[in-house]
Amino acid sequence: MIRRMSTEVPTEYFDGVTEVVVSPRAVPHPTRAEIYTLGECIPLPLEQEAPEAVQSRVVLYHGSFLALAHLDPSFDWEREGWETLTHELRHHVEWRARGDDLEALDRAAEANYARQDGDPFDPLFFLDGDAPVADVYQVEDDWFLDLVVRQVPSAVRFNWHGKRYVAEVPPQTSLPAYLLVDGVDEPPPGDLILVLRVKPRLFDLFRARPLHQGAVQAVSDTRDEVP
Structure with missing residues (x-):
């Protein structure tokens, strides 16, 4: 379904998108019950300073879709899939225009790797x-x-x-x-x-x-x- 939908989106939205993948995970909202993250645009580490060098992965969480479908029998997989895909692609376009924010996220990710490895951070x-x-x-x-x-x-x-x-x-x-x-x-x-x-x-x-x-x-x- 997502592969088919990707062909219906203008190609310029995919400039800098390394892949669109479907993960089996369910990602619960941190504070609200019965709300799940359906997708994410994940920025990748910058190799150049130019905004056009920004790359992202778009991930849709099948487990989250499944959890919401269990909660709501009228859950529309087609509509929610399309809205999630296009929403995350818009995020990617916005990231490409905000290099400073991406650099801060990169620093946070690097420090988090250090935390996980037991190094100073x-x-x-x-x-x-x-x-x-x-x-x-x-x-x-x-x-x-x-x-x-x-x-x-x-x-x-x-x-x-x-x-x-x-x-x-x-x-x-x-x-x-x-x-x-x-x-x-x-x-x-x-x-x-x-x-x-x-x-x-x-x-x-x-x-x-x-x-x-x-x-x-x-x-x-x-x-x-x-x-």
Whole structure:
């Protein structure tokens, strides 16, 4: 279906698109229940500074389409497929006009690779990622929930895909901290990380604090509100 639709789109929209692929994944929205990401335009690392050098991969998530079809018997695969494909291609055209934003995303992706490999990295790199809602950032397949705190809390409450969770913070945690979250019902394709940090102060520019990295187990929160 997607291959056929691609032939119906003007060819200039595909300038710089390396491929259009269908992934089996389901990608849940980070905060809203029953909402899934149907597709993404993923910018590739820049090899040249010229905007016309920007390249992207367009990915449509079959698992997300399937999840929505299960929720809504009237789900129109043809219409949603076409709208998703053309929407992501428009994103690609916009990326080609915004080289600075792409460079920031490239820096964030490189820092995230360093994090995954256990190498040193800038703890605030995720702020250059995509932010679909306030204080929630995406860098490739990984999601970062940004929490500015005065001190290390005993527990953290947060929303993920429309559900409330609470996670106890290990007593040895120091700030800033990256806490890998396990236990949410519909995890993202990559990591889900709680970032605990204090509000930046002037002397922090001259004396960086060591980053604590750990893990937490999330469970359903029965309280009425999530701060």
